[in-house]
Amino acid sequence: MAPGGGYPPAGSAPLLRWLVTVTLTVTAARSQAVSSSVAGDEPLYPNIFNLAPGSDVSVNATCGTQTSEPYCELSSIVFMTGEECGICDGLSSDVSRRHPITNIIDGTDAWWQGPTLERGLDSQWVTIEMDLRQEFEVAYVILKTAVSPAPGSWVLERSLTGTDYQPWQYFAASDAACREHFGLEPTPGKPKYRSASEVICTSYFSKLNPLMKAQIYVPLITGRPTSERPSQELLKFVRARFIRLRLRGVLTLNSHEPALFGSRPDPQLLRSYFYSLSEVTVGGRCVCNGHATLCPVAPETGDQRCECAHNTCGATCDRCCPLYNQRPWSPGGGFPGACEKCQCHGHAEECYFDDDVARDKKSINTDGKYEGGGVCLNCQHFTTGTNCESCLPGYYRPSGVSAADPQPCRRCSCGAEGATGDCVPDDSRLKEGQIPGSCVCREGFAGERCDRCARGYRDYPRCEPCPCDEAGTVDGECDGQSCLCKANVRGARCDSCKPGYYNLQADNPDGCTECFCFGLTSICSSSYLGVENVGGAGVALSDGTVGWWMPL
Ligand SMILES: [Ca+2]
Known part of the structure; x- marks a missing residue:
């Protein structure tokens, strides 16, 4: 085939x-x-190899462990070639009489053998466990028998923990036995799988022909939907650290059954029914989530670790490397597949992905676009910000210096009395006249270094507010102790109009307006009488204008 x-x-x-x-x-x-890995769109997988030799195997029953047990090969009885019989003795110095379970992974023709039915019918219930010592993706399992035919009824199982097992496949001596022993509808004929993780029961492998050296190949990926490019469902289905073979029944010839299961069993025939396995092969590969083609043994742990590509990290490439979290991690072949580097301008070694930052388009990528959600961690060189693009308080980036400069941030020179210590951080506020490095002043102070009083304040370095009415003062300034009044204003605080003037207003360059009293007097004052628009048809004048009136 x-x-x-x-x-x-x-x-x-x-x-x-x-x-x-x-x-x-x-x-x-x-x-x-x-x-094609450059695009990050193709999944990568390591080679498949035989995991069995590196596993720990155990079994709950072996022939010859309690006493020496005689057995005969079924084929010799069926073909009447003369009885090919032997002795099973676990304590024998003759290695050919010992059949421990480790023989199924030794790579030689030596085999493991179970007790014969002579020990009791329940000796058909045998469980073999394999601990692969770490999780793998298992592609297939191959059983080879030695001096017996294939087992009749059994279950191939998997586990990640060693305690909680799930079935991979059921095997029965007949389709009817699938229903009888396992309560499952059989999959007739050659096994077919309708879904990536379907668990079927089949009688396809439980044949008496050949009577010895039978071989059973159980594919776990091939033949299932998505096997060409395995889906996550399929990859999850084939993942295992522990494999268990629960043997539940030997195959028997119909003609032998009365002598085996009747009231007076034939010891000679009982000795011809048992399990034997010369080798179990487990084809599998490291779990690298589609991101590695190699998984060498790590000397420090003895485990196999993936050599991760696509900027992924971890023993199974199950996360993005520290500086490659501009997009979320995904398995190889998914989207985005490869992990993307964060734009930290060379000032950080790590970043993390933040959904909110991605949604709000607050993170710039290495192409200069606001795509993805990478947030830089532990920005160095006095930088800060999502992309380490800004300077820490107390530092600034001069005009013309790139955010990617190895040392982009300079210390603010702002030690004067009126300075806060901070300065304009970069040239993003040039349009407002704020030059990078200019000091940010406390209230009342001004100047590039905050070394003088702001307008409206006096007496550096105290810089207290001018005691002046701002409306009547020239530029809000005060000179020494006195206020500089506008032309038509007087008073120590420049808060009243000179005689002959009225209506002190801040937007009047002279402060107050000259009185106009038809030469009768030069004294006037602002009136606070209201002026209202009466409006309405009843008070309209004959010329059509709307009337005005002033209350007395
Ligand atoms: Ca062997």
Whole structure:
């Protein structure tokens, strides 16, 4: 059967060809992915390799652990080739009599063997556990039997914790047994999967032919929807640290069943029914979330760690690297796929992504556009701001100096009495006449260094408010102790009109207006009598103008 069909044939030579084909396919996909990784749109995956040799395996029953157990090969009975029998003895000095579970991952023909039915019918209930020591994405599981046919009824299970197991697939001796043993509708014939994470029950693999050296290939990715470019659902489905084989029943010949399960079982036949596994292969790859093609062993922990691309970091490339959070993280092949560098102008090593900043378009990216939500952390060189684009209070960036300058911020020279210590931070306020570095003055002070009094204040460095009426004072100034009155104004505070003048107003350059009293007097004063527009038809004058009146 062709490897593309998903099921390797029995026999080791074709299997080897299949494995080689898988490796070549993965390598080709990897080269393709690397070449297009610049755009960050293609997911990257590490090679698939056999995880089983690095695992811890255990089982709850093995032949010959309690006492030496005789067994016979079923094939020799069926084909009447003369009984091929042996002894299972876990304590024997003869290694060929020992069949520990570690034999299923040793890469040799040595095998693990379970107890025969002679020990009891419940010896069919055997559980094998494999701890892969870290999480992987498992692509397939291959079982090879030794001196027995394939198991009849069993469950392949996965777990991330080692305690909470979920099924991957059910196997039964017949379609009817799927319903009977597992309460599941069988998937007839060759396994088919309607969804990425469908758990099926199949009798496809539970065959008595061959009676020994059977091989069962269980694909977990191939044949499922999205297998070409695995969906997150599929990747989650194949993720496991622990794998469990719950064996629940051996396959039996119909003609043997009366002698096996009847009232007087035949010991000779009971000894011919047992499980044996020469090798279990677990094809899998590191969990790198579509961001790595390699995952070498880290010397300090012994774990395999992804060599992350796309500016991602972490053992499984599950986050953006510290300075690459302009956009949120996503799996490889998703959007945006690759992580984007924050624009911190060279003044920060880390940033984080902020939804609100992205929505309000407050973060500039490395292309100079307000796209994404990167916020720089721990801005250095006296900088601050979302993109380390501003200077800290007490510092300023002179005109012509770029925010990306290695040392963009200079200390404000604002130590004078009237200065706050801060200065105009950059040239963003040039239009208002504020020059970068000019000191920000306290109330009452003015000047680039705040070393004089502001208009309306006097007596530097005290700079107290002028005791003058602003309306009557020239430019609001006071000279020494006295106020500088406008031309038509008098008084110590410049708060009254000179004789012959009235109506002190701030917008009058002379302060007060000359009286106009037809030469009868030069004394007048402002009137606060109201003037009202009477309006209304009843008071309209004969010429049509609306009347005015002044109350006496
Ligand atoms: Ca082996």
